Amino acid sequence: EVQLVESGGGLIQPGGSLRLSCAASGFTVSSKYMSWVRQAPGKGLEWVSVIYTAGTTYYADSVKGRFTISRDSSKNTVYLQMNSLRAEDTAVYYCGRGTSEATAPDYWGQGTLVTVSS
């Protein structure tokens, strides 16, 4: 059974850093495109970042230069390092599993809430 469990969210001051984790089971993260998607309170869905099977990474313009996606195959976990956080980064962050050639998630985690506020 495919499962994705996010962790690492919380309350952080503007300018601070946070690292989110997405622990996967039922498949290997290095065999799929893995994405982070966020949802601000009461708003729609916004794609944030993806890491391809080859390790190539891409980011939304809104987070480029501040966020870094990575994975640890030994832990079967994907990470999102978030630096220089802003109030507008406040959202529930979801981890999503794509396929071996498409980014669109077929399975999603339950999400972790990040609140950026002083």
Next chain:
Amino acid sequence: DIVMTQTPLSLSVTPGQPASISCKSTQSLLHSNGKTYLYWYLQKPGQPPQLLIFEVSNRFSGVPDRFSGSGSGTDFTLKISRVEAEDVGVYYCLQSLQLPITFGQGTRLEIK
């Protein structure tokens, strides 16, 4: 960026009646490999999104056959043949032809 536009933004449907949601993209979602990268999701209240339809018309595992997807190029439709109470939530279309992948604004379905 490819912009995805959904209509209507809200829908109120009597149980047992059909419902339809339109999604239009600003450019064709047809890839040179012959696949069209258009997806439909449902986000039930308090839950993460769940995949309903992939590549325009393929139902994901476990999705009831009352859900169907159709369309091509830039115009797509999600249809629910007979709405049930458990279908309430927000429906999103998504394109993954090119990065950034982009979602429609969402269509909220409620039961009358």
